[in-house]
Amino acid sequence: MPDTSRILCPVLSQRIMSAEEAAELIPAGANVGMSGFTGAGYPKAVPGALAERIRHLNAENTKPFRINVWTGASTAPELDGVLAEVDGIEMRLPFQSDPICRSRINNGTMDYVDYHLSEVSQYAWSGFLGKMDIALIEVAGIREDGSLIPSSSIGNNKTWIEQADKIILEVNSRQNAKLEGMHDIYYGTALPPNRKPIMLTDPADRIGEQYLACPPEKVIAVVETAAPDRNSPFKPSDDVSKKIAGHILEFFNREIELGRLPKELLPIQSGVGNIPNAVLEGLDAGPYKGLTAFTEVIQDGMLKMLKSGTLKVASATAFSLSPDGIKEFDENIDFYRDKIILRQQDISNHPELARRLGVIAMNGLIEADIYGNVNSTHIMGTRMMNGIGGSGDFARNGYLSIFVSPSTAKGGAISAIVPMVSHVDHTEHDVKIIVTEQGLADLRGLSPRQRAHEIINNCAHPDFRPALIDYYERALHSGRGMHTPHLLEEALSWHQRYEETGQM
Numbered sequence: 001m002p003d004t005s006r007i008l009c010p011v012l013s014q015r016i017m018s019a020e021e022a023a024e025l026i027p028a029g030a031n032v033g034m035s036g037f038t039g040a041g042y043p044k045a046v047p048g049a050l051a052e053r054i055r056h057l058n059a060e061n062t063k064p065f066r067i068n069v070w071t072g073a074s075t076a077p078e079l080d081g082v083l084a085e086v087d088g089i090e091m092r093l094p095f096q097s098d099p100i101c102r103s104r105i106n107n108g109t110m111d112y113v114d115y116h117l118s119e120v121s122q123y124a125w126s127g128f129l130g131k132m133d134i135a136l137i138e139v140a141g142i143r144e145d146g147s148l149i150p151s152s153s154i155g156n157n158k159t160w161i162e163q164a165d166k167i168i169l170e171v172n173s174r175q176n177a178k179l180e181g182m183h184d185i186y187y188g189t190a191l192p193p194n195r196k197p198i199m200l201t202d203p204a205d206r207i208g209e210q211y212l213a214c215p216p217e218k219v220i221a222v223v224e225t226a227a228p229d230r231n232s233p234f235k236p237s238d239d240v241s242k243k244i245a246g247h248i249l250e251f252f253n254r255e256i257e258l259g260r261l262p263k264e265l266l267p268i269q270s271g272v273g274n275i276p277n278a279v280l281e282g283l284d285a286g287p288y289k290g291l292t293a294f295t296e297v298i299q300d301g302m303l304k305m306l307k308s309g310t311l312k313v314a315s316a317t318a319f320s321l322s323p324d325g326i327k328e329f330d331e332n333i334d335f336y337r338d339k340i341i342l343r344q345q346d347i348s349n350h351p352e353l354a355r356r357l358g359v360i361a362m363n364g365l366i367e368a369d370i371y372g373n374v375n376s377t378h379i380m381g382t383r384m385m386n387g388i389g390g391s392g393d394f395a396r397n398g399y400l401s402i403f404v405s406p407s408t409a410k411g412g413a414i415s416a417i418v419p420m421v422s423h424v425d426h427t428e429h430d431v432k433i434i435v436t437e438q439g440l441a442d443l444r445g446l447s448p449r450q451r452a453h454e455i456i457n458n459c460a461h462p463d464f465r466p467a468l469i470d471y472y473e474r475a476l477h478s479g480r481g482m483h484t485p486h487l488l489e490e491a492l493s494w495h496q497r498y499e500e501t502g503q504m
């Protein structure tokens with residue numbers, strides 16, 4: 001049952017209504033800024049009611065009713081899934097991982113703008129995205145003065161609330177009331193030329209406010225909900241992910257021995273996905289104590305590291321927990337409260353902060369080429385998987401950028417190491433280390449030709465290694481440029497072969 005004790009502001013308690021009534025207030029063509037980041041803190045009721053309304057309207061009218069959906073990052077079936085199913089989204093930004101959205105993006109019925117997550121807020125402020133009509137934000141409570149207790153993610157909520165003409169709030173009493181006080185909302189951002197240094201020098205620093213400021217006069221509806229965040233469980237660590245974690249641990253230990261990393265490492269960032277989560281489990285089994293995380297999401301692996309003392313503090317913008325992880329967090333929130341700080345995504349992922357702190361960035365890849373360029377978003381160069389998310393924010397600006405993947409995909413039909421990537425998200429200049437279950441390629445200080453040897457020999461699967469060596473050798477002796485040798489007519493032939501035969 002909804003818990004009205006979460007709505008303490010007298011003015012806003014007058015605006016309580018049903019999700020269906022609130023959905024009526026969203027007009028066709030609106031730019032709607034929604035809360036939500038990796039399956040946490042997204043609105044749970046109004047998007048579904050809006051999808052129903054769109055379904056009826058579109059059955060009756062010839063002019064389709066669609067809206068533009070801006071969020072923090074990915075959400076869940078109750079938001080992206082239901083709206084995409086009724087073809088209710090004209091344009092989506094800045095990240096998604098929903099299967100229905102993905103198929104609409106790839107069949108051309110939905111436009112998608114894939115942005116670095118730290119940059120979305122400044123783009124919204126700069127104005128070229130257009131005016132935000134409505135912010136639809138899940139919160140854990142409304143205080144007497146109208147300020148908001150944020151939910152299990154912050155994402156772009158501060159910006160949406162400031163930018164939108166009108167605001168709809170979903171107050172979710174299922175979110176743990178003890179989330180109050182875990183957030184740190186920084187009100188010192190500005191557009192250039194008025195920016196000032198952000199005075200954060202340790203992941204544990206608090207530089208802002210615990211609550212989101214919200215002008216009550218902009219709030220047009222308050223909807224009560226009581227549904228949980230929904231995230232898929234992580235796949236258990238398998239042999240491949242354990243080997244990848246093992247190579248990374250060995251690398252860290254060597255860097256510590258050589259005096260190039262402190263024994264507490266540097267603040268770690270770990271991306272979404274099964275492999276990065278498994279790497280965290282590997283780290284937890286290692287010899288480390290008192291590490292810190294300056295990252296985007298808190299996965300199950302990070303809770304375990306906090307519990308064991310491997311990690312002492314984690315700064316992020318959202319949780320990304322499996323159902324078991326949510327249970328663990330809820331039952332032990334008193335333990336976690338002072339060890340986790342949630343910030344808006346333009347601060348959690350800020351390039352200035354990632355560079356100052358010297359973040360160790362660990363993210364997944366779809367494919368890497370023999371010279372170290374990485375594709376983390378596109379299948380065979382054309383089909384969107386999820387999006388770049390925060391990987392570029394951290395990889396480009398961190399101290400060490402590590403990319404991880406199994407060496408093959410689809411039962412061995414696809415090599416993750418290819419002659420030339422079919423799409424580039426992270427260039428050879430940003431990628432420092434590549435790891436597969438086969439081994440680790442440390443690309444720091446190496447020329448392109450040296451990198452090719454390191455990547456092919458250490459990371460490629462033995463089934464594909466001879467063909468990669470053959471490509472490289474022929475490119476090297478082709479009489480063309482020797483700096484980054486390529487056979488242009490053949491560079492993407494592996495992808496073409498896969499499209500034609502189902503096997504690279």
Ligand code: COA
Nearest residue numbers: 271272273274275363364365366376386388389390391409
């Ligand atoms: N070609 C085709 N499909 C491929 C592939 C390739 N080269 N490499 C991986 N895949 C497929 C896998 O088969 C799997 O598909 P399935 O779910 O149908 O089996 C899927 O991609 C995920 O691969 P998996 O090996 O399980 O890795 P993951 O869960 O760690 O995800 C990324 C890898 C790259 C998709 C993921 O890390 C991502 O979206 N990254 C971009 C965003 C990001 O890095 N954010 C980090 C900041 S939080």
